[in-house]
Amino acid sequence: MSKPKILIQLDSDAQASVFDAVVAVDAPVDQLLRHANVQISQVRDLVYGAMFTRGVDDLRHTAVFIGGSEVAAGEAILAQVRRTFFGPMRVSVMLDSNGANTTAAAAVVSAARHGSLQGATAVVLGATGPVGSRVVRLLALEGARVKVASRSRPRAEAVCQAVAARVPGAQLTPIETTSSGHTAAALEGAQVVIGAGAPGIELVSAAVRANSKSLKVAIDLSAVPPVGLAGIEVVDKAVERDGMICYGAIGVGGMKMKIHKAAIRQLFEGADQVLDAEEIYRIGQHLGG
Ligand SMILES: NC(=O)c1ccc[n+]([C@@H]2O[C@H](COP(=O)([O-])OP(=O)(O)OC[C@H]3O[C@@H](n4cnc5c(N)ncnc54)[C@H](OP(=O)(O)O)[C@@H]3O)[C@@H](O)[C@H]2O)c1
Numbered sequence: 623m624s625k626p627k628i629l630i631q632l633d634s635d636a637q638a639s640v641f642d643a644v645v646a647v648d649a650p651v652d653q654l655l656r657h658a659n660v661q662i663s664q665v666r667d668l669v670y671g672a673m674f675t676r677g678v679d680d681l682r683h684t685a686v687f688i689g690g691s692e693v694a695a696g697e698a699i700l701a702q703v704r705r706t707f708f709g710p711m712r713v714s715v716m717l718d719s720n721g722a723n724t725t726a727a728a729a730v731v732s733a734a735r736h737g738s739l740q741g742a743t744a745v746v747l748g749a750t751g752p753v754g755s756r757v758v759r760l761l762a763l764e765g766a767r768v769k770v771a772s773r774s775r776p777r778a779e780a781v782c783q784a785v786a787a788r789v790p791g792a793q794l795t796p797i798e799t800t801s802s803g804h805t806a807a808a809l810e811g812a813q814v815v816i817g818a819g820a821p822g823i824e825l826v827s828a829a830v831r832a833n834s835k836s837l838k839v840a841i842d843l844s845a846v847p848p849v850g851l852a853g854i855e856v857v858d859k860a861v862e863r864d865g866m867i868c869y870g871a872i873g874v875g876g877m878k879m880k881i882h883k884a885a886i887r888q889l890f891e892g893a894d895q896v897l898d899a900e901e902i903y904r905i906g907q908h909l910g911g
Contacts, residue, residue, distance in 0.1 A: 625683040626652035627890050630672055632660045632699055634690030634719065642689040642718070645879065649886035660690075665702040673711045678893075685889035686715040693719040693752040704896065714895035716885055716902070719752070721878070723899045724885070726756035726818075728878035729841050729869075730764065731906040733814050736839045736860075736867050739764035743812045743836075746770055747799065747826065747850065748819030750777045753843060756899045757816050759785050762792035763900060769808050771797045802830055809834040817842040817850030828853035832864035845871035881906040 629651040631638050638658040646654050657668060672684045686703055688696045696719025703715050718724050733739065744761045748754045749770040761768045762785055770785075772778040778796035786792045799805045805826055809815060815837055819825045821844050831840060831851055840863075842851040849856060849870060853863060859873030884905050885897050895901070 625676060625680050628653045628655065628672075628684045629886065629889070630668070630684070630686045631656045632665070632668060632686060632688050632703075633658050634660055634692050634695035634699060639689045641721070642687060645882050646687065646886055649883045651886065660699060662698055662702050665699055666706050669703050669706040669713075672713050673707070678710045681710070681713050681893040682890060684713045684893075685886075685895075686713055687886065687889075688715065688717045688719060690719050693722050695719065700896075700898070710893070713893050714889040714891075714897070716889055716895075716897035718882065718885075718902070721882075722752040722756050723897075723902045724878045724882045725753050725843060725874070726760055726899055727881050727903040727906045728874045729753075729757055729816050729818075729843060730760040730903060731881070731909075732841055732860075732869050732874055732877055733761075733816065733839050734764065734907070737813065739766040739814070741765060741767070742814055743767045743769070744814035744816065745797075745808050745812045747805070747815065747817045748772075748823075750774075750781050751818055751820065754816075754818030755781045755784065757818055758794070759789060759899055760903050761814075761816075762789040762794060763903070765793075766814070767793040767795070769795050769797045769812065771799045771805070771808055773800050774798065799825075802827060806830045806834070809837065811836050813838045815840050815851065817844060819844060819850045821846035822848065823850060824848045824852055825850040826852060831866075835865070837866045839867045839869075841869040841874060843871050843874060845875075877906065877909070880909050884909055
């Protein structure tokens, strides 16, 4: 008889994410073990508990999910989890701190449904946040020319450098957007815009977006009013407005949830999966709806 599927939630926050727990139960997993306030010094022993309890052939029925609001903390936990593994003594692991990987994957999967991203020009606004920087990574992976926008050029440059180090051949341009005029200029000639700014911040006015005649797809990830790309409704899902296909945060959210659950299911297909932004995006590419 197959062993129950156990997911071990390692969360860097004081309270482990309820959102991540509910998604895990719905994925579904059989048992969810939740650990909050996880410190790097504790990770090895937590992972030993996963590695040394089941025979090698059964390790695929145990997996680790890393979450929490701090993406840097999650990345450090992931690195420590991987350092703990040796030989066949390992379990699959997924990183989705701040929902950044699943959200970025859902945004880029949605954009790719309306035309090839290869060679397309895409603008990412709020590109320096955990979600935006992953959107940049995934667009670059798909061969898009990406304009990486921030209120600060050095911060945009830092994202470009980090992404270029991960994605060979990435075509990235750092852009400073401190005025509506800068944003309008950044959108000129672009086919795709993805708004990944902080919640409640309008990044583009309705007029600037509507007048960006080259745009084919506009995706806004901010669910808190005012939305990031004005004129888009949060529930928009492939709705045509001003001659472009629009998605709002809730419109993208359905795909995000599907990707999150599918990624958790994939963890149990072997003991060797490491699901970060790129792997989670590939899962999303194969989902319908
Ligand atoms: N739908 C979902 O399931 C889901 C899941 C996760 C996140 N989200 C949403 O995705 C968006 C991005 O998330 P995140 O965590 O990456 O965001 P974040 O880190 O809070 O902010 C992203 C970027 O927004 C820019 N920004 C901050 N304050 C600003 C201001 N006053 N004016 C203009 N720009 C400002 C900053 O870039 P610069 O300082 O470099 O300009 C920042 O790096 C958020 O709206 C979040 O709510 C949605």
